[in-house]
Amino acid sequence: MAAAVASGAVLAGCLTATATATATATATEAVPATTWPPDPVRVTAAPVTTVAEGATARVRLTVDSARPLTHPVTVGWTTAATAPATAAGPGGRTDASTRAPRAGAAAPGRDYRAASGTVTFPAGSRPGAARTLEVATLRDRVAEAAEAVPVTLDVTGATAPERAPLVVVDAHGLPYLDPARPVRERVADLLGRMTLAEKAGQMTQAGRNALAAHEDITSYALGSVIYEAEADGSPAQTPEAWRKVTDTYQWYARATRLQIPLLLATDAVHGHSFVKGATVMPHNIGLGATRDPALVERLAAITAEEARATGIAWNFAPCVCVVRDVRWGRTYESFGEDPELVAAMAVAVRGLQGAADGRDLARNDKVLATAKHFVGDGGTAYGSGRPPYAIDQGVTRIDRGELEEVHIPPFRRAIGLGAGAVMPSFSSLDLTGERSGPVKMHAHREMISGRLKSELGFRGIVVSDWEAVDQMPGDAVTDVRDAVNAGIDMNMAPLTYKEFGRIVADEVAAGRIPLARIDDAAGRVLEQKFRLGLFEKPYADTTHLAGIGSPEHRAAAREAVARSQVLLKNSGGVLPLRTGQRLYVAGSNADDLANQAGGWTVGWQGAGGREIQGTTVLDGIRRADPRAHVTYSEDASAPTAGHDVGVVVVGETPYAEGVGDVGVNGHDLELSADDKKAVDRVCAAMRCAVLVVSGRPQLVGDRLAGIDALVASWLPGSEGDGVADVLYGRRAFTGRLPVTWPRSAQQLPLNAGDHGYDPQFPYGWGLTTRVGAS
Numbered sequence: 001m002a003a004a005v006a007s008g009a010v011l012a013g014c015l016t017a018t019a020t021a022t023a024t025a026t027a028t029e030a031v032p033a034t035t036w037p038p039d040p041v042r043v044t045a046a047p048v049t050t051v052a053e054g055a056t057a058r059v060r061l062t063v064d065s066a067r068p069l070t071h072p073v074t075v076g077w078t079t080a081a082t083a084p085a086t087a088a089g090p091g092g093r094t095d096a097s098t099r100a101p102r103a104g105a106a107a108p109g110r111d112y113r114a115a116s117g118t119v120t121f122p123a124g125s126r127p128g129a130a131r132t133l134e135v136a137t138l139r140d141r142v143a144e145a146a147e148a149v150p151v152t153l154d155v156t157g158a159t160a161p162e163r164a165p166l167v168v169v170d171a172h173g174l175p176y177l178d179p180a181r182p183v184r185e186r187v188a189d190l191l192g193r194m195t196l197a198e199k200a201g202q203m204t205q206a207g208r209n210a211l212a213a214h215e216d217i218t219s220y221a222l223g224s225v226i227y228e229a230e231a232d233g234s235p236a237q238t239p240e241a242w243r244k245v246t247d248t249y250q251w252y253a254r255a256t257r258l259q260i261p262l263l264l265a266t267d268a269v270h271g272h273s274f275v276k277g278a279t280v281m282p283h284n285i286g287l288g289a290t291r292d293p294a295l296v297e298r299l300a301a302i303t304a305e306e307a308r309a310t311g312i313a314w315n316f317a318p319c320v321c322v323v324r325d326v327r328w329g330r331t332y333e334s335f336g337e338d339p340e341l342v343a344a345m346a347v348a349v350r351g352l353q354g355a356a357d358g359r360d361l362a363r364n365d366k367v368l369a370t371a372k373h374f375v376g377d378g379g380t381a382y383g384s385g386r387p388p389y390a391i392d393q394g395v396t397r398i399d400r401g402e403l404e405e406v407h408i409p410p411f412r413r414a415i416g417l418g419a420g421a422v423m424p425s426f427s428s429l430d431l432t433g434e435r436s437g438p439v440k441m442h443a444h445r446e447m448i449s450g451r452l453k454s455e456l457g458f459r460g461i462v463v464s465d466w467e468a469v470d471q472m473p474g475d476a477v478t479d480v481r482d483a484v485n486a487g488i489d490m491n492m493a494p495l496t497y498k499e500f501g502r503i504v505a506d507e508v509a510a511g512r513i514p515l516a517r518i519d520d521a522a523g524r525v526l527e528q529k530f531r532l533g534l535f536e537k538p539y540a541d542t543t544h545l546a547g548i549g550s551p552e553h554r555a556a557a558r559e560a561v562a563r564s565q566v567l568l569k570n571s572g573g574v575l576p577l578r579t580g581q582r583l584y585v586a587g588s589n590a591d592d593l594a595n596q597a598g599g600w601t602v603g604w605q606g607a608g609g610r611e612i613q614g615t616t617v618l619d620g621i622r623r624a625d626p627r628a629h630v631t632y633s634e635d636a637s638a639p640t641a642g643h644d645v646g647v648v649v650v651g652e653t654p655y656a657e658g659v660g661d662v663g664v665n666g667h668d669l670e671l672s673a674d675d676k677k678a679v680d681r682v683c684a685a686m687r688c689a690v691l692v693v694s695g696r697p698q699l700v701g702d703r704l705a706g707i708d709a710l711v712a713s714w715l716p717g718s719e720g721d722g723v724a725d726v727l728y729g730r731r732a733f734t735g736r737l738p739v740t741w742p743r744s745a746q747q748l749p750l751n752a753g754d755h756g757y758d759p760q761f762p763y764g765w766g767l768t769t770r771v772g773a774s
Helices: 021-030 183-193 196-202 215-219 239-253 284-290 293-309 339-345 348-353 400-407 409-416 445-455 476-486 497-509 515-531 542-547 551-564 593-597 617-624 673-685 721-727
Strands: 003-005 042-045 048-051 056-064 073-079 116-121 130-136 147-156 166-169 204-207 224-226 263-266 370-374 395-398 421-424 428-431 566-570 582-586 629-632 645-651 687-693 709-712
Touching (some): 042 147, 116 130, 183 515, 196 515, 239 263, 293 339, 293 551, 370 445, 409 421, 445 476, 476 515, 617 629, 673 687
Parallel strands (some): 048 166, 204 224, 224 263, 370 421, 395 428
Antiparallel strands (some): 147 166
């Protein structure tokens, strides 16, 4: 007669779900066909409601329908005595699958008052109408872990949640819960209470898109979930949607007996760029051109504020790699080719985290920073890439002297600034003159446990890159053992998160991974969670949610865009432009926000036509000079006569990582055939300025003589107005090349100081203009 939801039902992978076929049929029989609504009606409830001991839990039920109800919906409810707990003692194991123990069973009469009742949504109730169930808990004055009170629902007239709500009485009175205690003391107390499965869970990072069910967060006591880029074709989600997802994940973490919060992470590498409406900053290559660490710190602080408002407390940035070959598909993630420049820009760590001692991490505008990728990923040799890549994830072949002079300094600086995490590189390190040969960085115990942790004094989390442990040269068991023993503290295992904990437990039992190594790894994760204040405030603090993409944030990004523009050539003073001129604008990147933003925007490989909020270069030109007569023709097919100056915006289309390696997927350093035609046609007809929107230098030497002004615009992000600011002289051109601009591909790799150094434009080159010159 009714759609019943038992307390033992499996947790749903979303907050609402249609009822099972049997339940739906039963519910249909309960309501005459003439009154059954044409649209589905559901009752929804938060899967977990937490409550302090002695307080009353209020479980909110909501009716979800497209229009006012045409019939009443009733929900009978009762507290149940059965709890989904798994017995296990501290330091012990649970079952064969090594799933972690959940919150234990609360006892009626001792921990809560047994209760039941019925709530009704009368006919005419509007969509979103809510009712509240109340469960009173009792204070027994005993320090204890969390306890669960399942609630059984019996729904008539609508489909019910697939999983009935669970009331969890918060853990209380335990030393690790006391924020007044020193962090190290809290970590030690909590570790002493954890099972091996729970410790392995804290070492595991699952992925949002591959999470089989939300209940896995509870079952495997997961330590982290990465909120990765949107899948191909999926639109960017709103800040509020992100907030709902991250809070939901934390609900499930609160259903574990120790209530260890999740450390939710993302790749906000140039602003919180996967989120709809966020400020998309210039990529690092452009920020390196600004030569302004204070500006980089300010942009990082904005990114932290926007990320934390959506419930993200961990950012996989900054990349402090030193790029030594611009054929690399991750060139734009680097601040430049000079270790001194990159080390200076590592101040982004302070922008993200605040003070080096971690005292600011609990603020609602700070996140944990990750210095990546340790070590030498910018120095991989062309041709050594992991197939199908040409250079990415390849082998860095250098001696120890070059390692210490070029690739270590930015990490030393980041650690000194208090970076809470370090991510090893996909690449391998082959130290010339030594017999070890290439060693995958994720298995490099000397570099991770020795150089990084012992010698550089890094005390934070060493987190693997995406499924990087599986790239190691052994089987799954050997790979996990070698990575953990090398010093990996958390495994980013979006596709294999279930297997990782089992393997860790088995290897510890066999004596092949020391328990002390597990305690060290889990302890490092817990320490950062305590410093972030997640035990006290696990959910998103939405204070700054409305500020995502605010005018103030966009103004800072716009300034960075202007400061990043590098004027490579300016014959005859074409730039700055004069107001009121007749402009001819052309080129593939003049009016394309996706190309302007590059990779790591909405999706991993870029937006791909999906919405980005911002201004293109063309928009900026039109806004900067409303009096100008602007002709826009992307392919320069419109008549060119009668114009004063041409502005041709050319360059690359988005890519990320090895997908963008030169030699992969048709990528090279040449302009496209269409862009070459546009440059040739416009520059032959009038004085012209060519802007190169790209993640690395493009080879333009064969056309340079016919170009009056040439600008390296890099990947400016969402604020095309910043480009227009320097084009029109509102800001001066001050940018300087962060990498060498080669004459030809045959010169590569080419870096300042190389023997026979003869580039098109040298490292550090950049012409200047005067403000207001137009």
